[in-house]
């Protein structure tokens with residue numbers, strides 16, 4: 001790739017590498033930017049060692065250039081507008097046009113040089129979560145480096161000592177900057193392409209926001225009562241599906257930079273956690289699971305053999321985390337007479353609606369919503385309302401997907417006779433078997 005450095009004399013080049021490859025302003029690589037919120041095709045490397053690239057849910061990988069034996073990236077910290085799902089846009093801070101920032105991909109043993117330009121209204125740094133790097137590259141403002149003031153560019157240089165999955169985020173006014181969406185993932189591929197090789201490799205980071213209906217900015221001081229539970233700053237139905245070919249070995253890498261844990265559950269399969277931000281887990285130590293808890297400030301990577309075709313729900317198992325904007329201060333009205341309730345509500349609020357007396361299923365209900373928010377539960381499948389939001393998407397396992405095809409294959413065509421079905425049943429209460437023995441007497 002073209003660089004100003006090409007004009008420098010050999011002597012200057014030798015001198016440059018002698019001082020640990022420190023760079024001059026003239027040779028800062030271009031900063032790529034992204035204006036789309038859908039998963040970009042895998043970025044196959046055109047230089048440096050080969051690897052099978054990952055795909056980022058609703059995201060992309062940052063292009064790099066080779067400069068000698070250094071792999072150079074350029075991150076720009078800046079305000080961005082992120083669409084959480086159609087109908088809701090939020091003013092966040094991120095990197096290179098989106099929040100979260102692009103995924104950085106490298107290979108074990110690579111020498112990385114990462115330029116960070118600060119276009120925020122306050123200072124920042126970048127911390128490289130989980131990577132084994134020199135202390136002065138760790139990005140803790142004040143402790144290991146001066147903060148990067150607005151308008152300034154800093155350079156981080158380190159060798160990727162081990163393969164695995166890592167994250168990046170500021171260590172500078174951290175509460176505000178993370179609550180504003182500043183984060184991204186780092187994937188370091190093994191030098192040996194056959195080590196734990198998979199056919200498809202997905203990555204995303206979880207973050208949460210409180211954005212009150214009708215507003216456009218997260219409350220950065222919120223600690224617990226979030227209303228937007230996101231994967232890569234997207235909520236269902238805005239989260240990309242995971243298209244997979246039947247028989248593929250699939251890897252899913254999940255980071256958690258929210259303020260609570262998320263038990264992540266995949267239907268129809270069992271998987272094994274194979275890697276954390278600390279490294280690879282020996283095969284003998286892996287256990288079969290269908291849900292894995294991803295703690296705060298941690299990464300869990302699972303590998304699964306996609307041997308069961310269909311549309312498989314993939315979601316956080318905390319049921320409040322698969323909802324969008326909702327109030328949590330609502331009483332349980334199940335079993336309360338709807339007539340009495342409507343009367344009472346009518347007195348207080350003539351346009352009010354009594355709901356909740358038979359549950360809260362909202363599938364066929366249309367309610368006017370304020371601007372810039374999302375329904376609590378939403379989404380439609382081929383059989384009706386899905387009634388989900390937040391951290392929910394679908395792994396779509398199909399026989400006929402091409403190798404690098406990550407396009408949404410649409411709804412699953414269920415083979416005849418494989419879908420749960422209704423039977424004719426009498427309207428009266430069916431006879432129930434009563435156990436023959438006498439009720440137990442409790443001894444106090």
Ligand SMILES: [Cu+2]
Nearest residue numbers: 262316318321
């Ligand atoms: Cu959750």
